[in-house]
Amino acid sequence: MFSKYFTSARLRADLRAAGRAWLAHLHQEKKYSIHTCRAYGRDVTALLCAMAEIRGEPVGLQDIALLDISEWRAAFAHHARRGLAARSQARMLASLRAFLRFLERERGIENAALCLLRTPPVERPVPRALHESEIRRLFGEEALSRPADWIALRDRALFLLLYGCGLRISEALAITKAGWGTGEVLRVTGKGGRERIVPVLPVVREAVAHYLAALPMEPAPEEPIFRSRRNRPLSARSVQARMMALRRRLGLPETLTPHALRHSFATHLLQEGADLRSIQELLGHASLSTTQIYTRVDERLLAQTYAAAHPRAGRMQPAGKKRRNRTGRRNPPAAGDSSGGRRR
Known part of the structure; x- marks a missing residue:
């Protein structure tokens, strides 16, 4: 099912086998859809192949544990220079983290440097609804x-x-x-x-x-x-x-x-x-x-919901308006009060 992934010669045999085992784990045990698993496989394969290109030699499982923060950043910069959007980079980093969690749990391989990588800031697009x-x-x-x-x-x-x-x-x-x-x-x-x-x-x-x-x-x-x-x-x-x-x-x-x-x-x-x-x-x-x-999608809906639900929303007066008494007239200033009836 996932034989087309983790097949590059830039990846050593142990890393290719671990990658396919990870995809099978996601699909069979975690019940991820086949499309999600394929996307994860493409992301991690592309990133590790970029790492191998930068290092000038194939990457294996033992290399994963020794990679430092500068090498991870170089691999992401490699894809950024080729026009990979911030959203795609964020997904690639999420895929890589999931793969390394699998390696740590199943193979005992850790890489502390990956924790130092920050996810690129991505603004979620507003859904496009029809009128x-x-x-x-x-x-x-x-x-x-x-x-x-x-x-x-x-x-x-x-x-x-x-x-x-x-x-x-x-x-x-x-x-x-x-x-x-x-x-x-x-x-x-x-x-x-x-x-x-x-x-x-x-x-x-x-x-x-x-x-x-x-x-x-x-x-x-x-x-x-x-x-x-x-x-x-x-x-x-x-x-x-x-x-x-x-x-x-x-x-x-x-x-x-x-x-x-x-x-x-x-x-x-x-x-x-x-x-x-x-x-x-x-x-x-x-x-x-x-x-x-x-x-x-419609921020006016939030204002309407607030006005309808808040217990005092109907009693709040806009700034600058003077309070009125129960007869609807403005309260006259008290004797000796130069504040115009306002409380201090």
Whole structure:
């Protein structure tokens, strides 16, 4: 499964074997997705190959323990000069730290110098949610082809599922016929093997039912319900291509991607008053801090929430305004009070 990683001749045989064992550990024991494991493998391989290029000789396990802070910095600078963004460097450092934790636990190899490396400062991008008018156009009648064949019904059902349930594209494409069942609720397995229960809106349920009724093939109970023309499981790349063609035909922004529908799901729930904890459960986030990024989409929502929830928000007066008595008139200054009625 991971035979394509840690294969460079710049890495000694013991390091190549340890790297593949680490990836297998992440996938089989820690239940990381195959895509996450591959990304980790690419990051660590690229960094260690840069280290070997700088040293002028292959790198092995024993070399890892002896590397100092200047060599680690040189390896990262090597990628920075080639245009590697700060976000990618931060991910590469996180991957390297995970690999060294594995080596310390399984092989007894430590490198204290790595602790001195600081993660590059990275600003998390604000999720790009669609406006409600754009959502209406996406799912309007004009979005369907004429005649509406099963491919168009499939796309509509899939996009509604992404927006109506807040699923990741991989989660939606993994839904089997047995897993769909009656379509009342979905049991979704997300990142890290975490399961969650997601309710299905009637409009989503109806769209999927129309698609399944028009589907010319009959998937087995254990097969994914979203099929290609050749009766193969639909790929994420195909979905992205279909979305690109649809948004261009409808004149929708380039930011409209399958994952943007998940962002829109969370943003619109938040704008309608849903609490962050519930949105976290629906999205399958392990940490609430991941969900809190959606509060940056519309900062006015925070002010409205504060004004509605704080017990004294309605009683606070803007600066510069004088207090009024219960009759609505300004309080007259007391005798001998030159402060104009203000308390000192």
